[in-house]
């Protein structure tokens with residue numbers, strides 16, 4: 452499998468090359484040259500396969516010759532070392548919990564998969580030192596820091612918006628030290644993301660250091676997220692009903708992976724792109740105009756993205772056919788007030804404690820069920836983070852105290868190590884002078 456740039460102005464590369472480069476030289480996102488299709492036989496066997504087998508079949512066609520089957524299997528076994536339970540909440544709604552990894556958010560899978568792919572790439576080429584530059588709206592930073600912690604020959608530099616991530620998130624990205632550095636940016640996530648993009652096309656910089664990205668624009672992170680949808684399909688509580696999946700979306704990488712799995716043949720009828728007040732995509736689907744605004748801070752901060760990088764890939768999957776996209780994807784935006792109300796409603800009616808992102812996903816299903824006959828549908832929303840990551844909001848809204856999961860008991864006691872950063876000039880200076 453080869454990957455070409457969606458700006459169509461640079462040469463195609465293999466899987467591991469695309470993982471190493473992150474973005475193509477023309478600043479475009481990489482996209483596979485063709486979409487694989489799943490055989491009917493494979494689909495009929497999904498319910499009897501292990502998560503590792505499913506993940507292998509899902510991603511194998513995207514790897515090509517770059518990894519042997521044995522290497523890929525080892526990477527998958529190392530990546531998927533925790534559970535992905537589907538929890539039924541009502542007759543038609545279930546939660547797929549993606550937060551049982553080391554940093555308690557779904558991004559662990561993509562980050563771990565990418566870290567292990569890069570380790571193979573480096574080992575094969577006895578590569579020079581790599582610097583991973585990553586912008587985070589909250590959860591990416593922690594997952595990438597954990598995935599790459601103490602990785603040989605790899606330095607990780609994380610940019611995060613000052614005062615706009617939760618306490619647990621900040622601890623996860625600022626307390627590791629060693630090969631992990633956190634830069635605290637006076638600005639929004641979009642500002643952080645812009646600086647990262649600028650760094651990649653700054654020739655003066657890229658001549659001196661070997662930069663790569665671990666944002667969801669990196670194909671290793673993006674494609675590994677397909678696993679969730681196979682697991683959702685396998686464990687759906689009502690196989691006789693049509694499956695619809697609601698994805699709380701920010702940069703739209705996770706949704707893009709789901710749509711990819713669907714277009715390869717995985718039987719998912721419909722997707723719901725659920726967003727917070729950052730409503731660029733719901734507005735686009737309604738009006739046809741793509742008009743990103745300044746991003747708005749919300750209680751589901753990992754989705755405070757107004758110009759989602761991966762949306763262009765979703766358009767590409769549908770051959771830029773707006774009506775085809777609308778046939779498979781609905782999108783709704785929800786305010787913080789509605790999100791808190793959903794948290795309370797879920798807790799009161801089903802005793803389920805969601806996090807604010809999952810609650811947005813739940814609201815998306817409810818909205819969609821106003822348009823279709825709910826009794827024929829099985830809705831699954833992705834519960835993308837553990838509620839403890841947003842403890843002040845969840846505890847305040849539900850008037851309860853959450854238990855600390857074992858993953859973060861020690862973490863909360865460690866001191867924060869971060870470097871304040873003003874602008875791109877300062878970032879460049881920092882990278883060149885380290």
Ligand SMILES: *Cc1c(COP(=O)(O)O)cnc(C)c1O
Pocket residue numbers: 556557558589590591667699700701702703704705706753754808835836
């Ligand atoms: C990153 C994140 C999202 C958004 O995922 P995208 O792939 O960027 O759309 C949603 N919820 C949580 C908890 C996240 O960390």
